[in-house]
Amino acid sequence: MTQRVLILGGKGRIGRQVAADLATHTNAEITITGRSQQVKQIPASGSHVQFLELDLDDRDKLTAAIHALQTDDRQQRHVVVHCAGPFHHRDGRVLEACIAAGVNYVDVSDHPSYTRTAIAYRAAAEATGITAIVNTGIFPGISNSMVRQSIEQLDSADTVHLSYVVAGSGGAGVTVMRTTFLGLQRPFQAWLKGQWQMVKPYSDREVIEFPNPYGRVGVYWFDVPEAFTIPSAFPVKTVITKFGTVPDFYNFLTWSVARWWHPRLLRTRAVIEFLSYVSHFMTDVTDRFSGIGVAIRVEVTGQKDGKPAKSYVTLVHENTAIAAGYGTGSVVQLLLSGELNKPGVWAIEEALPTTLFEQTMQSRGVKIEQCIRQDSH
Incomplete structure (x- = not known):
């Protein structure tokens, strides 16, 4: 079976960059969503990308879209990526649907109120066996x-x-x-x-x-x-x-x-x-x-x-939006490959080992400089 990724808010600039990163670094089937059919071209190739018209206020259609990713094969690790910001007033409906469907979850959330809302689902996600990782863009991410x-x-x-x-x-x-x-x-x-x-x-x-x-x-x-x-x-x-x-x-x-x-x-x-x-x-x-x-x-x-x-x-x-796409796309890539598996809801720094972080950044050409300065006295 082909692995599938559903990107909510995929029409936005960050969502499009996440899709572009996944199209470059995975073979997943990617579905991006938005509230209208007009969508700009994804700036990458190499994977099947399709569009689904979806408003997050339509709970029935949202739930159906997420449950469509369900599979009986535990080796298949489909992922929902929540890019539909701003997150200040978002509730936990997307994460709830992912937990109910047994589908992994990643988001680009950037506000403490939503992060606290998501983390409150940790026990439920752990019980279901899904990995949910929040704050995965550039900052946070x-x-x-x-x-x-x-x-x-x-x-x-x-x-x-x-x-x-x-x-x-x-x-x-x-x-x-x-x-x-x-x-x-x-x-x-x-x-x-x-x-x-x-x-x-x-x-x-x-x-x-x-x-x-x-x-x-x-x-x-x-x-x-x-x-x-x-x-x-x-x-x-x-x-x-x-x-x-x-x-x-x-x-x-x-x-x-x-x-x-x-x-x-x-x-x-x-x-x-x-x-x-x-x-x-x-x-x-x-x-x-x-x-x-x-x-x-x-x-x-x-x-x-x-x-x-x-x-x-x-x-x-040189491009903040592209860097955000790298941050989120790399986490989804690791979930799809099975290299990252930590049931529950976690902030990115709690879930992603440094070795995997460095590996995925290097594969995307992202240069990170490190040094230590000690007091000689």
Whole structure:
């Protein structure tokens, strides 16, 4: 039997990149879904790709589409990939249907509220024997695996400082813009010095040295699932998650919205839509100059051979959306091959061993730089 993958929200820019990655690296039969028949060409070949018109609000059709992946052959590992963001207000209906059908699940979710919703199904997924992995894109996703990679270079870890920078739109659609502004709605909890503390989104600007071509870029606190999944996965005392954009004036625009706009406005759908479309229009112009790439920098402070040490891991890619497709596609590839099998619901850094992460990134030409600096005294 041919292995099958159902990509919900496959019409979007991230969903299309996931499909492209799977078409390149697997022989799976791929079905992408969207709310209308109009769909742009998948930028890859090598696998059968078809389209299914599907609205996630149509629970009966959603359930039927997922149950159609059922098989009595336990060697067949079909997968549902949830790319239908933004995830701020999504419920667990897709994961519920996957558990009921006995089908593996992967998503590109990027908001803590949804991550907590998904993880609550851990026992049910484990009982059914399915592997469900959340937060598998670029950040969260590849970034989380880089944290695990960095922590494993040390004997013990105390502090994780995780920074991201995206150029312009990152090659993603308006949904990513919505995600950014939805993330400004309210303060969130951060794990600092062994306790949870409230921080304001897009506050506490810090200038970080990223690899070329980005150099020094200002980054700000941002509410991402890593803020709580990393301290859950690893015995660290502090996790700092900061995000920035280039050109830098986008940072100041976002900071001003977070700092000066009334919170009630940021909880109004019309306002979020206005900000998202205006921002997307602006990046359509500046992308020609800034590019659409991404850089991730992980700094972990701890101990190595009985001495204080810092572990650094960095990544740069010229297209953020393509990199997100690599992150999710590689996880699906490993599930289809049977190399990754961990029943339950897991954040990516809990489920994906570093050896497999490095193997799949290398096969996609993704270069990750690592180094350790020790205190010589």
